[in-house]
Amino acid sequence: MMKEIDAKGLACPKPVVLAKKAITSNQKVLVIVDNQTAVSNLTKLGKKMGAEVSVVEESETEFRVLFKKSKSSDSENTESDAENNGAKIYLISADTMGDGERELGQILIKGFISTIKELDPLPKRIIFLNSGVKLATKEDIIFYLKELEELGVEIFFCGTCVDYYGLQEEIKVGEISNMFEIADNLNREDLVTI
Missing domain, CATH: 3.40.1260.10 (DsrEFH-like)
Incomplete structure (x- = not known):
């Protein structure tokens, strides 16, 4: 099952915070935002968490960003935290x-x-x-x-x-x-x- 988050109109960092929480407990997450900066921030988050990220739909007023978590995402993130x-x-x-x-x-x-x-x-x-x-x-x-x-x-x-x-x-x-x-x-x- 996919979790969907409508983050349109939310100021930074709220879309990222909501996405991070959802990615932690779901295999697929769709986040809807209304600006390119939010898309960029979500893409960075996905990479950091080891999730596959793609913009599945884009218009003048809306971007739909899909996260697919891989099985190794959690262990990669823990290793990254230890390095820092x-x-x-x-x-x-x-x-x-x-x-x-x-x-x-x-x-x-x-x-x-x-x-x-x-x-x-x-x-x-x-x-x-x-x-x-x-x-x-x-x-x-x-x-x-x-x-x-x-x-x-x-x-x-x-x-x-x-x-x-x-x-x-x-x-x-x-x-x-x-x-x-x-x-x-x-x-x-x-x-x-x-």
């Missing part, structure tokens, strides 16, 4: 560092991001939210973020924040994420807040 334990993540929530003069804060955040690649060990992930997502539009910062990605550091940007600032077309590095994935990461990892 103890890894550090950095949370960058502003496009400056510190509370002083803005110009100084911009110099400091650029210096900080350019220095990360010299650290041992490297962080597993860097998450940008609020005005921190604006850093992904600055060429000199993008250069350092691409270097970090090449070294294996995962770069995530809050999708709600990217949408709020209208930066969808300007993000050229990393992944657009969602609040469920961000909260899940913050819950599991050693956190360094910038």
